[in-house]
Amino acid sequence: xxxxxxxxxxxxxxxxxxxLTCAVSGGSISSSSSxxxxxxxxxxKGLEWIGSISYSGNTDYHPSLKSRVTISADTSKNQxxxxxxxxxxxxxxxxxxxxxxxxxxxxxxxQGTLVIVSS
Amino acid sequence: DIQMTQSPSSLSASVGDRVTITCRASxxxxxxxxxYQQKPGKVPNLLIYAASTLHSGVPSxxxxxxxxxxxxxxxxxxxxxxxxxxxxxxxxxAPITFGPGTKVDIK
Numbered sequence: 001x002x003x004x005x006x007x008x009x010x011x012x013x014x015x016x017x018x019x020l021t022c023a024v025s026g027g028s029i030s031s032s033s034s035x036x037x038x039x040x041x042x043x044x045k046g047l048e049w050i051g052s053i054s055y056s057g058n059t060d061y062h063p064s065l066k067s068r069v070t071i072s073a074d075t076s077k078n079q080x081x082x083x084x085x086x087x088x089x090x091x092x093x094x095x096x097x098x099x100x101x102x103x104x105x106x107x108x109x110x111q112g113t114l115v116i117v118s119s
Numbered sequence: 120d121i122q123m124t125q126s127p128s129s130l131s132a133s134v135g136d137r138v139t140i141t142c143r144a145s146x147x148x149x150x151x152x153x154x155y156q157q158k159p160g161k162v163p164n165l166l167i168y169a170a171s172t173l174h175s176g177v178p179s180x181x182x183x184x185x186x187x188x189x190x191x192x193x194x195x196x197x198x199x200x201x202x203x204x205x206x207x208x209x210x211x212x213a214p215i216t217f218g219p220g221t222k223v224d225i226k
Contacts, residue, residue: 037215047155047163047206049215060213063120096162104210105153105168112162 002026004097004110012091012117018084022097022110023077030055030075035100038071038082040093041112048093052100053080087117121146123209125218131226138194140221142207147187151211154183154192157220158203166205167192199225 008020022036029036037052051061053071061069065084073080084091094114098106122145132138142152150170155163165174167183170190180195194201202225207218 046220047208047217049217052213052215062214100210103151103168104213104215105165105208106155106163106215107165107168107174109162109164 002099002108004099004108006095006097006110006113008095008113008115010114010116012087012115013119014088014117015086018082018087018091018115018117020082020095020097020113020115021079022081023079024099025078027099028075029073029078029080033102035102035104036071036073036080037098037100037104037106039096039098039106039109040091041096042090042093050082050084050095052104089117091115092117120214121148121209121211121216123207123216123218125205125207125221127221128219129222129224131224132197133226134197134199136197138197138201138223140192140205140223142185142190142192142218144188144190144209148209148211150186151209152183152185152190153208153210154181155206155208155217156201156203157206163206194223197223197225 034055038050068085070083094112096112097110099108152170154167157163171183204220204222
């Protein structure tokens with residue numbers, strides 16, 4: 001059974017870079033037609049897609065975050081990562097990783113990790 | 120970008136009631152629409168994709184319909200465990216966009 005688990009610092013200072021990793025078990029991130037995404041949810045608010053990386057390494061990012069976001073994959077560790085630069089308090093959220101296929105609905109989610117941006 | 124709206128933003132209904140939530144896209148998205156259920160403090164779970172296809176393990180009291188710009192999620196007989204916020208999501212093309220959510224409570 002495919003499982004995803006986010007990890008990373010729970011507290012990041014303003015203007016610094018948020019870095020999270022999603023470890024994948026029960027399947028390979030290189031498997032054909034698999035896409036791996038990041039979604040966030042500010043406290044008490046709705047869901048926002050951040051971006052996705054495909055099994056072949058192609059990336060797509062939300063236009064509003066594109067200038068600050070990098071998603072990468074490490075096939076040797078079967079994990080993928082999110083970097084969000086120049087963070088502000090508005091980036092405080094629960095960050096989820098998830099899997100989707102070439103049909104971009106999100107079938108498997110990680111448990112989420114809360115990241116607070118504060119000095 | 121295509122914007123997604125949902126109505127109502129919240130509702131309260133009795134156990135056994137039929138509940139309908141509406142999702143509207145600002146442009147046509149064919150049937151590239153999914154619905155998610157997020158219980159309080161929990162991870163979102165996929166309910167429906169392709170507007171009307173029930174995800175594995177989802178109770179049959181949930182159903183979806185629509186195409187183009189107008190979609191509905193129906194709970195045929197509301198149960199206490201259905202208390203949650205429901206989100207629609209379009210996926211015809213990037214960027215993935217979610218609706219603002221509809222919070223469902225028991226009266």
